[in-house]
Amino acid sequence: MLDKLKNINTFIFDVDGVLTNGHVLVTETGEQLRQFNIKDGYALQLAVKKGYNIIVISGAKSSGVEKRLLGLGIKHIFLGVSDKMAVYHQLIKEARLKADDFLYVGDDIPDLAIMKLAPLAVCPSDAVEExxxxxxxxxxxxxxxGVARDIIEKVLKIQQNWFDAQPSAHDGAISR
Incomplete structure (x- = not known):
């Protein structure tokens, strides 16, 4: 598997259950809150800083999620997607991704079709059996x-790109 990481330049992630723990806290006003891992955030912003493409495709639509991802420097964000496969095919065509250029990280049934097609399919330890x-x-x-940190760190280390001479303590929060 490590050999497949040598040419990766693009990471495609699902959100709920991958970049978040999959729990949704619903407030009395109906706002849905998700929890992100700060170590995943560090790895995501470092990958962006190093020139890797980070793409997020999610069925969830949340302004909080979008703000978090934008704060990490991620520009390719597709939220509220009902047909992930259509977005996936569009991305491959428009970005001209080659089979050894990218990987996909998913955790549940809406990711299954892409997982079966992706040249490198990754999942967290608590993903569903399928x-x-x-x-x-x-x-x-x-x-x-830490699943995002795990796979990003592996790729960047294999490509000798993990170390950052000027690491940022910025957590990706958007300040006003």
Whole structure:
């Protein structure tokens, strides 16, 4: 599997259950709150800083999620997507991604079709069984608990791109 990481330049992530722990806290006003991992955030912003493409495709539509991702420097954000496969095919065509250029990280049934097509399919340790069966790599980390950091760190280390001479303590929050 490590050999497949040498040419990766694009990471495609689901949100709920991958970048978050999959729990949704619903407030009395109906606002839906999600929890992100700060170590995942560091790895995501470092990958962006190093020139990697980070793409997010999610069925969820949340302004909080969008603000978090934008704060990390992620520009390719597709939220509220009902047909992930259509977006996936569009991205491959428009970005001219080659099979050894990218990987996909998903955790549940809406990700299954893409997981079966992706040249490198990754999932968190707490993904559903069907996704684990389709994955080329099952991270020891759970969704929202370091799975993004795990795969980004592996890729960047293999490509000797992990170290940052000027690391940022910025957590990706958008300040006003």
């Amino acid at each position: 996704i684990k069966e389709a994955a080329h790599y099952i991270s020891p980390k759970a969704g929202g608990a």
